[in-house]
Amino acid sequence: xxxxxxxVVNALSLGSLHALLALGLVMVFGILKLVNFAYGExxxxxxxxxxxxxxxWVPLILIMLVAIVAVVITSVATERIAFRPLRSGSMNAxxxxxxxxxxxLQSSALIFVSPRxxxxxxxxxxxxxxxxxxxxxxxxxxxxxxxxxxxLLGLMxxxxxxxxxxxxxxxxxDFRMLQLLGIRADQVIATAFVxxxxxxxxxxxxxxxxxxxxxxxxxxxxxxIAIIAIVVGGMNSLKGAIVGGFFMGALHIIMQTFLPxxxxxxxxxxxxxxxxxxxxxxxxxxxxxxxxxxRIG
Amino acid sequence: xxxxxxxxxxxxxxPVIITLGALVVIAVGVSLFGSTVTNRxxxxxxxxxxxxxxxxxxxxxxxxxxxxxxxxMAIGAYGSALMSIPAENKSRSLxxxxxxxxxxxxxxxxxxxxxxxxAGLFAAITGVALMRLSDTxxxxxxxxxxxxxxxxxxxxxxxxxxxxxxxxxxxxTDMWTAFGWAAIGVIVAFLFKESSLGMKLRASRDNLHxxxxxxxxxxxxxxISFVFSAFIAGLAGGLWAHFITSFQPDALYFEMTFLVxxxxxxxxxxxxxxxxxxxxxxxVVNEGLRSIENNLALSGALPFxxxxxxxxxxxxxxxxxxxxxxxxxxxxxxLGGGVGRRRELQTxxxxxxxxxx
Numbered sequence: 001x002x003x004x005x006x007x008v009v010n011a012l013s014l015g016s017l018h019a020l021l022a023l024g025l026v027m028v029f030g031i032l033k034l035v036n037f038a039y040g041e042x043x044x045x046x047x048x049x050x051x052x053x054x055x056x057w058v059p060l061i062l063i064m065l066v067a068i069v070a071v072v073i074t075s076v077a078t079e080r081i082a083f084r085p086l087r088s089g090s091m092n093a094x095x096x097x098x099x100x101x102x103x104x105l106q107s108s109a110l111i112f113v114s115p116r117x118x119x120x121x122x123x124x125x126x127x128x129x130x131x132x133x134x135x136x137x138x139x140x141x142x143x144x145x146x147x148x149x150x151x152l153l154g155l156m157x158x159x160x161x162x163x164x165x166x167x168x169x170x171x172x173x174d175f176r177m178l179q180l181l182g183i184r185a186d187q188v189i190a191t192a193f194v195x196x197x198x199x200x201x202x203x204x205x206x207x208x209x210x211x212x213x214x215x216x217x218x219x220x221x222x223x224x225i226a227i228i229a230i231v232v233g234g235m236n237s238l239k240g241a242i243v244g245g246f247f248m249g250a251l252h253i254i255m256q257t258f259l260p261x262x263x264x265x266x267x268x269x270x271x272x273x274x275x276x277x278x279x280x281x282x283x284x285x286x287x288x289x290x291x292x293x294x295r296i297g
Numbered sequence: 298x299x300x301x302x303x304x305x306x307x308x309x310x311x312p313v314i315i316t317l318g319a320l321v322v323i324a325v326g327v328s329l330f331g332s333t334v335t336n337r338x339x340x341x342x343x344x345x346x347x348x349x350x351x352x353x354x355x356x357x358x359x360x361x362x363x364x365x366x367x368x369x370m371a372i373g374a375y376g377s378a379l380m381s382i383p384a385e386n387k388s389r390s391l392x393x394x395x396x397x398x399x400x401x402x403x404x405x406x407x408x409x410x411x412x413x414x415x416a417g418l419f420a421a422i423t424g425v426a427l428m429r430l431s432d433t434x435x436x437x438x439x440x441x442x443x444x445x446x447x448x449x450x451x452x453x454x455x456x457x458x459x460x461x462x463x464x465x466x467x468x469x470t471d472m473w474t475a476f477g478w479a480a481i482g483v484i485v486a487f488l489f490k491e492s493s494l495g496m497k498l499r500a501s502r503d504n505l506h507x508x509x510x511x512x513x514x515x516x517x518x519x520x521i522s523f524v525f526s527a528f529i530a531g532l533a534g535g536l537w538a539h540f541i542t543s544f545q546p547d548a549l550y551f552e553m554t555f556l557v558x559x560x561x562x563x564x565x566x567x568x569x570x571x572x573x574x575x576x577x578x579x580x581v582v583n584e585g586l587r588s589i590e591n592n593l594a595l596s597g598a599l600p601f602x603x604x605x606x607x608x609x610x611x612x613x614x615x616x617x618x619x620x621x622x623x624x625x626x627x628x629x630x631x632l633g634g635g636v637g638r639r640r641e642l643q644t645x646x647x648x649x650x651x652x653x654x
Contacts, residue, residue, distance in 0.1 A: 085620035107605035
């Protein structure tokens with residue numbers, strides 16, 4: 001019984017974090033139809049900003065905010081410098097560009113900081129456990145869950161109620177129509193990158209405090225998780241990303257708990273296998289968007 | 298049309314001759330004047346030619362981005378290594394290998410063919426699912442495939458020595474072997490491009506629905522070429538393994554994928570002359586930067602470490618390249634294939650505009 005509570009809390013916490021990651025990726029994907037491979041490096045930027053500011057007198061909460069701002073700036077800068085000139089080009093060119101941006105950011109961290117993992121001091125309060133009956137529940141997991149849920153609700157509110165949100169959703173549905181109605185394309189896309197960066201920043205700070213370290217290729221795992229989550233959840237809607245995120249979190253925790261020890265090393269292969277299966281049997285993902293991507297067969 | 302196709306033979310054979318000629322010049326030049334280092338670089342370059350042409354065969358003709366080919370290369374590398382490592386080396390480098398594989402000791406050619414066939418088989422199975430997808434979904438799935446292959450290779454201790462280095466492979470590939478395979482690769486890629494299969498595939502790339510409507514089975518066409526190109530990638534893996542002789546799974550992962558995609562995209566994914574040229578240019582730039590990086594590191598002129606600078610410069614060049622010339626250096630017409638073709642080009646260019654988003 002106590003194990004069940006623990007598994008549920010862990011799954012919810014990881015799921016909400018994955019949902020944040022997936023949402024940030026889908027924000028950009030929805031509008032540009034671009035899977036931004038440089039997305040994982042935003043997590044790295046959050047981690048390194050924290051690491052660099054750590055020795056100073058700046059209070060932790062401020063460091064976290066600065067880290068989030070740094071991520072937003074990076075996200076917008078990559079859009080402005082790398083993606084905007086290529087927007088009219090082919091899909092493949094954009095995908096490869098994002099791959100190149102990711103390489104640039106990673107190699108910069110390698111050169112200017114260190115190729116080895118750098119330790120982040122996560123406050124003791126976060127790493128402790130509280131006992132609920134016989135179950136041990138990590139404070140950090142609760143914090144992650146709370147922050148993620150608040151962010152998710154906030155974003156939903158913005159997307160549903162404000163003019164900005166409606167513009168963004170319309171852009172994801174039919175970008176050309178939106179342009180015909182006189183909305184500036186550059187502005188909408190830049191906004192999407194701001195929100196994507198904001199989500200990545202928050203998720204990044206939470207991610208780094210979970211791990212307690214940062215290294216140049218730290219972004220790989222969150223990127224993969226976000227990609228899988230949006231593919232599984234449905235690439236054409238925000239709801240899909242959230243559903244996909246929670247699904248992945250739950251799947252991960254469940255597999256980790258119940259997979260036999262000798263197969264645990266193949267965890268990632270199993271998860272990716274699930275992705276391909278989902279794509280084959282339900283190419284539009286769990287949640288159907290309004291428009292389906294082109295598909296044959 | 299009759300007017301325009303007056304020079305079909307020259308138009309079709311000239312690019313092959315130019316490409317092969319360039320490769321011959323490089324090979325002869327290096328064997329006459331080159332040092333051991335340049336010999337090494339050029340050998341790897343020829344292996345890359347095989348790989349990139351295998352990738353071009355699928356990606357260029359179908360328009361589907363594939364991240365998985367370096368994974369197929371890895372399968373080919375490990376598959377052929379398992380076949381060719383002599384038994385006494387095997388007991389040292391892979392002590393826990395399954396008994397039936399322990400005694401296998403094939404020659405070079407059968408070994409790399411078995412490796413390539415394994416890669417092709419794996420592509421055949423996964424391709425059934427993958428080839429039904431289009432655009433971004435297909436690209437992401439191939440990315441997932443690359444990750445799966447890497448995870449399995451780096452965790453399957455019995456067969457691959459896990460994430461650690463696999464050693465004890467005999468060195469069979471030298472520069473001329475690699476050159477021979479590169480030349481075969483060039484010819485095969487051109488033959489494929491002109492074959493009915495290649496044309497069907499390009500038809501599906503240019504307009505999926507029209508191709509479907511005139512009775513092309515797009516899924517099937519893609520599947521066949523996917524398997525074939527994975528076979529070639531596997532072959533390249535075998536050649537590479539028998540040149541490098543000791544490697545670990547991560548040597549054939551994102552970095553290599555980035556390099557290979559870059560070669561293809563810089564040169565021009567739609568053309569074979571372009572793809573080959575891309576391999577040559579990227580190799581030259583990469584090696585040049587690498588040596589500058591090493592010299593800087595040795596001289597200590599800069600206050601920070603220089604490892605990774607090559608990657609940054611390459612990536613920046615790639616982005617600029619894509620922004621200025623998104624179709625690559627040689628875009629639609631093969632080098633030497635433009636004899637008397639200007640008018641045809643104009644019409645195809647104006648009809649292509651409509652298909653872009």
